[in-house]
Amino acid sequence: MSLRSRVLTGLLIAGVLAFALVQRSPELSLPYTPRGPAVGQPLPAFELADQAGVVRNFESLRGPSGLVLVFFQSADW
Amino acid sequence: MAAISYDAPAILREFAARRGITFPLLADPSSAVIARFGLRQEHGQAYATTFVTDAAGLIRGKEQEDSIVYRRTGASLLLGVGADPAGSASSLTSPYFALRVTPSNDVVGPGQRTTLALDFEMGPGLHAYAPGAHAYRPLSVAFDAHPRVQAFPPPRFPEPTPYLFRPLNETVPVYAGRFRVLQDVVMNDVPVGWSQELLDATADRLEPVALTGSLAYQVCSDTTCYPPVTMRLAVSLKLRPKDEIRARPELRRPEAP
Numbered sequence: 001m002s003l004r005s006r007v008l009t010g011l012l013i014a015g016v017l018a019f020a021l022v023q024r025s026p027e028l029s030l031p032y033t034p035r036g037p038a039v040g041q042p043l044p045a046f047e048l049a050d051q052a053g054v055v056r057n058f059e060s061l062r063g064p065s066g067l068v069l070v071f072f073q074s075a076d077w
Numbered sequence: 078m079a080a081i082s083y084d085a086p087a088i089l090r091e092f093a094a095r096r097g098i099t100f101p102l103l104a105d106p107s108s109a110v111i112a113r114f115g116l117r118q119e120h121g122q123a124y125a126t127t128f129v130t131d132a133a134g135l136i137r138g139k140e141q142e143d144s145i146v147y148r149r150t151g152a153s154l155l156l157g158v159g160a161d162p163a164g165s166a167s168s169l170t171s172p173y174f175a176l177r178v179t180p181s182n183d184v185v186g187p188g189q190r191t192t193l194a195l196d197f198e199m200g201p202g203l204h205a206y207a208p209g210a211h212a213y214r215p216l217s218v219a220f221d222a223h224p225r226v227q228a229f230p231p232p233r234f235p236e237p238t239p240y241l242f243r244p245l246n247e248t249v250p251v252y253a254g255r256f257r258v259l260q261d262v263v264m265n266d267v268p269v270g271w272s273q274e275l276l277d278a279t280a281d282r283l284e285p286v287a288l289t290g291s292l293a294y295q296v297c298s299d300t301t302c303y304p305p306v307t308m309r310l311a312v313s314l315k316l317r318p319k320d321e322i323r324a325r326p327e328l329r330r331p332e333a334p
Contacts, residue, residue: 033143035124036115043134046110048081050101051089058134061079061101066130066137068155070080071116071123073145075092075102076324 043069078151083108083121088324095322127151129158146188146266147227152181153192156259157233162194171308173296174199180262184283184315187267193312195232195258195292202298204251207237213295214305216252218260220290225265225316229290233259242297262288264316272318283315 037044047057061067079101082089089102105111108121116123125148129138138158140149152163164180174197181192195218199205206213220229235257237250276282290310296303323329 033141035141036126036139037128037136039136039139041136043128043130043136044110044113046081046103046113048103048105048110049086050079050103051086051093051098053086054101056079056101056103058130062130062132062134064132066132066134067128068078068151069128069130070078070151071111071114071126072080072082073122073125074082075084076088076329 043067079103081105081110082123083111084324085328085330088328091324091328096320127154129154142190144188147190147263148188149190150182150185153190153261156181156192156194162192167312169308169310171306172200173203173294173303174205176292178310178312180312180314182314184317185262185264185286186317187264187271187319190261190263191314193260193262195260196255197252197258198255199253199296203296204238204240204253204298205294205296207250207252208234209237210249210251212247213249213297213302214293215295216258217293218258218290218310219293220260220262220288220310223286223288225284225286226288227263227265230261230263233261262314267319272321275316275318283317286314286316288312288314 043058045058047055049055058067061069081103083105084092084102085106086104089104092098093102103110105123108117108123111117111121111123114123114126116126118124125142125145127138127140127149128136131137138154140154142148156162162179162181164183166177166179169176169178176198177194177196179194179196181194182189185191197205206215208215208217216234218232220226235252237252239248240251240253241248275284288311290312291307292310293305293307295305
């Protein structure tokens, strides 16, 4: 597959996903603004201490099939 | 699995201990990583977002919701990217197929978005009509309204197979063999005080939620078409209270409400 057709395929997939997401929100009235890296992009690098004080990054966290990384608002409120 | 928030390590340590969380909770008190991901809110918290990557770190799935109340469960997200459901299965039979209904979560919280997996196994030589097969009754799933449920969004159907019906020389979308339909269930938020009432009133601190619905379909073989059928569906979930406990005052951020 040429670079051009890969880019076109990528744009098509992104378009279909965006359409699906836009279609999804009104039925639930859940406002939703696309933010952060998209599907198909690499996860940005990170290195942070966990609750035990151990510094972790993608390589030390991932399992054989990858990683589920959850950003959440707060564990306090 | 790991989770990132702008909380201090001490808050995460106590939260993990109280909730029995053993996966890593990563502390980003300066919000530097949250900002690098483009997810920083005005006061430094992250916009709630979940990424599913492959082993090389490429993002394969992503879930975002602006609402801090209505959120998809991790098990529902994994089911959406092809994992098997973690809940308790119930089996239904029809003359034409076996059906197993399995929730992503047996226990759900107020505001959570969870998913039911409907796993079909068609009888040999039989096919069911997929959405778009206009001359037949296509497969459809419709759950009944429930006071604890905000919405049953439209189900997610798999890609059907084109089937050539020779006697009429027509091609229609069908399902044969094994296939899975996903039905999301968005739980309502609950009023202030409900969680405490539930904690006080029930031994297991859970409220049973009995969901019912209808499954309509039409099945044919290469030679015979059977009449359209509507069968009833029943799924049992349990609703848990909200966790409204905050971190100890001395650990809290000064600017947090």
